[in-house]
Amino acid sequence: MTVQSTPKTTTMTIAEAARDALAEEMRRDPTVWALGEDLSAGGIFGTYKGLLDEFGPERIVSTPISESMIMNVGFGAALAGTRPVIEMRILDFALCAWDELINQIAKARFMFGGQTNVPVVVRLPQGIGRGFQAAQHSQSLEAWLVHTPGLVVLAPATAADEKGLLKSAIRSDDPVVMLEPKSLFATTGDVPEGEYTTPIGEARVAREGSDVTLVTWSSLLPAVLAAAEKAAAAGISVEVIDLRSLWPWDRLRVLASAARTKRALIAHEAVLIGGFGAEIAATITEELGVPVARIGAPRIPVGYAPILENTYRVDADKIFAAIQKATR
């Protein structure tokens, strides 16, 4: 992996890694620009901090609260030869621009017979985040996006991958949906110094193990790693795969691991029913026939009161219980 081949690292937050990625790509390519609400203030998670000063208001464009126009302007600007980074603030607000994303951006290359690429990155911070923000600020909707032909779907969980994948996304000629781990923006990680990208479609083994393969992505990774640690203390060796890319996803790595451990578990923050875990589970079953289990949220909106939100939330204890059950 490119990431491991660079020895020196710097510790930074995911938000800082994201900002560095965009800044580097904007320096490299003058057709890269960003548009979205409050970008002049650095974005709500600080992922655009300082960029206005360096690149000016023509390339760091603070827009009206007009989600469908933000998405559609990014689309039109991609058709006219630029590489827009479309900031949607949070995934839930992008639902105001779903027509532009699903009906226009995802389909344009095919629908126009390959006359054009649509090199946009759509940034969708998703999930419960800091908590207690209720049903319209907490959703995880990757299954909808992976279900849509034409889109590349990324879901990094670490600072190194946030940076490396965002850079790959900006260089991609396909429309890329970047599901950013809202709850982890302020968490730190080691980021390689110097130039690197993280390859799209490659999973990462976040912890090696031999009794069960646990596939996860995005904001659930820390809880999964905590559960794996607890399992290790209980004598269960868990191999944690951080998928990173949801479309395309790394079938080979997941299948190779599950073939070795003979058991698989998929954990995601999103609602379990119809979730992307079902696709992975079905693939493992079809290809290997080994036992597979899934854990995700119940099919309920995210409630505001702590007890309601926690009922929705997949946490380390629930994951640990699922590991025990899967390896029983």
Place this chain on the structure above:
Amino acid sequence: MADIDLGLSFLRTMVRIREFEQHARIGYDGGEIPGVVHLSIGQEAVAVGVCANLERADYVASTHRGHGHCIAKGAETSAMMAELFGKSTGTNKGKGGSMHIADFSVGMLGANGVVGGGIGIAVGAAQAARLLGKKSVSACFFGDGAVNRGPFLEGLNWAAVFKLPVLFVCEDNAFSAFTRASSTTAGKGATARAEAIGVETRAVDGNDVFAVYDAARELIAHARAGRGPAFLYAPTYRLDGHTVFDKAPYRSSEELERKREDDPLSEIESRLRQWGVTQEQLDKIHVEAREEMVRAMESARRAPLPTEADAFLDVQNIGAPV
């Protein structure tokens, strides 16, 4: 002021659009065009009057009723007809059909299957042009129905805030699908809404190609000079149904007959006759356009269909279907 050459060039493009639409109708009725087609018969003056002011490097975003806009912007009719036939030689390799015809080589950024879908595309193309230091302007065509969708407000406001070179063209053909636009639009309508945002506006007879041309010329000059977006309201009339299979029972035959008297083709032809153009010259334009479309039909008929393998191509580069 009589500009006969300009008038003849308008007429030529208008007649080519009319003939294209009539041949599309023949192709649909004969079972050769498999899918839905929305004809722009009666609305030719708007497409021609606006696009006659645009350069090749300028952009157009269109609607589900977009054949006229494509032809007026310079798209090639045999590739367009092949697209309607669903052939691999079509503008979109048979993957889009009538509602998605695009020709990026002439700045035609697509018809659009969603009402109001082209507005943001035009605004975005204008923003990109500015970023790239180009002088291009964008024009977006949309109907009376689109003024009741969010992108109309969002796009006007956006273009005004950023002073982008966009010409918004409301081609009011009197019907939002099967329903009269007047019964679904409150207040003083599209122009008043654009004015409220502070956008430069003009309202002209959309069946008078000279009037459309003159107004669009002023507004495009305004936009190109960096003075911000502009809005053109051009009421016209849809002489055909919403689609080729809509017989339009919601309007009377008397109304249709009355409206046929205002046919934009008749208007420009009578003007040209007054200026001394002979019937023979006019007939020649019709004959040539008809021959062009007959050739387009013939070549579309002979063209190869896409293959099953083509259904898997052009979806995406990374993570392409297998």
